[in-house]
Structure formats: C-alpha cells, structure tokens
Amino acid sequence: MLKVGLIGCGSISVIHLEAINKNEDTLLVSVCDIKNDIVSKVSNEMNCKAYTDYAEMLEHEDLDVVHICTPHYLHKEMIVKALSLNIHVVTEKPVVMNIEESKAVQSALSNSKAKLAVTFQNRLNPTSLVMRHYVDQGILGDLIGIKGFVTWCREPIQYYAESDWRGQYATEGGGFLINQGIHTLDLIQWLGGEISTLNGSYSTKAFQEYIEVEDTAEIYIEFKNGAKGLFYGTNAYSSNTPVEMELLFQNGLLKYMNGKLYIEDENKDFVFLEEDFAPDQRGMSYWGASHQKAINAFYKSIIDNTSDYINLDEGLKTISILDQIRNKD
Known part of the structure; x- marks a missing residue:
C-alpha cells in the first residue's frame, strides 16, 4: 500500500x-x-x-x-x-x-x-492515443502538418482576482501558454516529434488592466521530419469552446473536434473514429477524463519499478518551447 x-x-x-x-x-x-x-x-x-x-x-x-x-x-x-x-x-x-x-x-x-x-x-485520452497510433504506424503515410486551436474564456475579475498568484510572471511564469494552452501544445509536439525551428508571439489583447502576462499566443513550428505545425490560442474568448486539432498526412486527414476524432474519407466526409468520454469525476469538464489514468500509471510504475509514466524529460519539452519563444529577443 x-x-x-x-x-x-x-x-x-x-x-x-x-x-x-x-x-x-x-x-x-x-x-x-x-x-x-x-x-x-x-x-x-x-x-x-x-x-x-x-x-x-x-x-x-x-x-x-x-x-x-x-x-x-x-x-x-x-x-x-x-x-x-x-x-x-x-x-x-x-x-x-x-x-x-x-x-x-x-x-x-x-x-x-x-x-x-x-x-x-491528455496524452492518455482515447483520441490522443488513436492519433499517436496513426502517426507511429504510418497508416496514412507520413505526417506533414499538425495544428491546434484553443479558444477559452477566463473572466479577468473572477479568475485572476480569486488567486493572486495568477497573472504575474514571478508566480505564474506566464499566462495563457503556460496555464491553458500548454496541454494542446504538448500534444502537438508529442505527435509531431523533434522540433527544428519554431517562431511564436504572444500578447495581451484583452486583459491589460488585470494581468501582466499574455492572454493570446500563436506559434509556427517546423519539425525535423519535415512536418509543419501551427498553434493558436487565447483565454479571452466568450466561452470555453472545445479544443480543435488537425493532423494532415500524405494520404489522409484526421480531425479532432467537440471531443471526437474523425477521419476524412474519399468523398471529403468525416467518419467517426474515437471520442473522449465525459469525465466521471469532480472538477472542470475541460480537464478531461485521463487524470486517473496518468496517476494510476505512475503508481503502477512505482510498484513494478518501471518507467511507464510521463517523466521530467517529457514534461520539459513544452517548457523548452515556451522558453524559446519568450527568449527569442
């Protein structure tokens, strides 16, 4: 125990x-x-x-x-x-x-x-695992493009005022990118592979009165395998809309929207592949349903003395991306 x-x-x-x-x-x-x-x-x-x-x-x-x-x-x-x-x-x-x-x-x-x-x-979401399977197995050929969009809402007075550490570089380390966008950005780099070039920008479009960190960001990525990546996100939208992702392969397309993953058929119609089930847990719906999976996997790795969990090196890959963007000047 x-x-x-x-x-x-x-x-x-x-x-x-x-x-x-x-x-x-x-x-x-x-x-x-x-x-x-x-x-x-x-x-x-x-x-x-x-x-x-x-x-x-x-x-x-x-x-x-x-x-x-x-x-x-x-x-x-x-x-x-x-x-x-x-x-x-x-x-x-x-x-x-x-x-x-x-x-x-x-x-x-x-x-x-x-x-x-x-x-x-989110790496352990059912849809994420199917996307990774298509990438690893080359089912639709090589991955040539990947993009992700996150348009969420954080009411500045309510969200930032309720926790005084938010909205400050010294205590939050950033804004939208390190807090809300980080999960989708992690999936993009996890699926895309090693990065050769990236260029990004971030700004405070809506919440200048309340925070010193960014509420909006965009990133362009070139992967070593030749694929290109795009990321856009903000927490200044009107509501928390579902995350959207797209994976473009040599011979096909996967699209993630409204918590479901689709494949484009020969008629350019989207056919259902997999979905992320609503979380059977306390907390926010946009946290997803895979915390339990990730935590259980870590406990098992301790008991069995294995390395089957998301370790420090993996956790730092997205932090490295954020550092490169912030330090580019």
Missing part, C-alpha cells in the same frame, strides 16, 4: 484526491495547504491528517508519494524537497516555470531514489 500526501488544496486538487481514493493500492495519509480553514475542511472530508507547512508534512509523515497541486512558483522547491527525502512526486503542470528552474529539479532527481511524474493527462 502506497502512503500518499497532497500539497495544495485548490481547485485542481479535487481530481487528484478522487484518483487517490479510487486506487486500491494507495492510502491518503495527509493533505497540506497554507489556508487552515481549507485544509481542515479537506482533511475532515478525506479522513486524513492536515498540515499548513509542507516541509513539516514531508519530514514527519512516512510518505511514499506526494501530489503537488500548488501555484506554479512553488513547484520547484517542493519537488526538490520531496525528492531529497526519496518521496515519489506527482506534479501538476507545469513541472517548473522555465528551464533555468529545471536544473535544480534535474539535480535532485539524479540524486534521489524516487521518481517524478508530470501530469500531461
């Missing part, structure tokens, strides 16, 4: 807590949050110990695994601390805010007996 703790009892924690409770090989021992009223409520609901100091929890509880669900700027120090105590880590994205921060995490990981998993759960 893996003894598990969780740091950060904000909105995303509910989906991690549910995953922990549903797994037969884990026991939730403790939770931590700096807000005593929040952590007390969660600990009572989950029947576990409550802490307001994460270091105290890591040092005093005999944990096997800790989930980090805190604001971005706290990830590095918490990951390093847990790894120094040989505690396995599941961290929400982004693993760190930039590549410079990753150096301390990489050093801690290399000196630890523990593993580190990054939550890019």
